[in-house]
Amino acid sequence: MTPPTLNHKARSVLSGAVLLCLSICSSYAGPIRVVTEELPPYNMTRDGQLTGMSTEVVQAVLKQVNVQASIQSMPWARAYDLALHDPDVLIYSITRTPEREHLFKWVGTIASSRWYIYSAASHPVSLLDLNDARDWQTATVNEDVGEQYLIGKQFVIGKQLQSSNRYELNYQKLQTGHVDLWISDELNADYLAREAGDEPERTLVQSLRVRELEEAGGFNMAFSAGTADATVQLFQDGLNAIRENGTYDAIARKWN
Incomplete structure (x- = not known):
């Protein structure tokens, strides 16, 4: 006996169920x-x-x-x-x-995000371009994009870069003179200054804008x-x- 064939409505329902299943499965995380x-x-x-x-x-x-x-x-x-x-x-x-x-x-x-190389208002550093930063010590965070960017520009950890694991340590090092510069996102820098009880416009100088990081x-x-x-x-x-x-x-x- 020839098996009965599905009518058009049944085929449509079955097709929809299959597509729904495929959609759910394909989007499963x-x-x-x-x-x-x-x-x-x-x-x-x-x-x-x-x-x-x-x-x-x-x-x-x-x-x-x-x-x-x-x-x-x-x-x-x-x-x-x-x-x-x-x-x-x-x-x-x-x-x-x-x-x-x-x-x-x-x-x-x-x-x-907007990225800058900062100096302390108590010891401002004038930078015309990135090469000028090679003469100074810059605070970075281990493996973050600012550090990777500077390493890609031939800056060296232990020579021109001081790497740490915490952003707030870099703000402290800049303000106490342990480093001359600090590469940071602007909102992060402003926030850490305020957390320390400071006004960023009084304690931080945006010595150089790092537009290459912003283009990302x-x-x-x-x-x-x-x-x-x-x-x-x-x-x-x-x-x-x-x-x-x-x-x-x-x-x-x-x-x-």
Whole structure:
């Protein structure tokens, strides 16, 4: 006996169910690990809770895509190493440079940034270009984009660069004369000055703007290279969704 054939309506229902299943499966995100650093006001721990503009954006994306994941704050060099070598690691706030382009799978920009080489107002240093900075000691953070940028320009740790694991230490070193210069994002520098009880316009001098770092497009979310493309696409869609529904703008207004 010839088996009965499906009518047009039944075929349509079955086809829709298959497409729905494929859509759900293709957008599935397995367990992921989210890592960041203490980079106020973008990501920072306050009263035992991780907060900041970038953190709130990441949390909004996680909610949008219905993925449960805790966020761990740690020294940047450790977070960066985990994202370089382990699968299913989401890292933020990370600058997208040409050197890093092939190392990660990029989700998108979550905050703008402006970078400067600072000197202390009590000991201002005039810089016409980056080469002028070679005669001075500059504070950096281990493996962050400012340090990587200067190393790429042939600055040497231990000779022209003093590397540390905490941004606030660099502000302190600049103000106490242990270094002459400090490379930092502007909002981070201003925040740390105010946290120290200072007014940034009175204690910091923007000796040189580092436009090459700004051309990278700000701070980003990115996945480790070993993460499935479907997971990356899911988070890209989530970031686009919170931009379109107004959530991103509401977070940005809160922190700017």
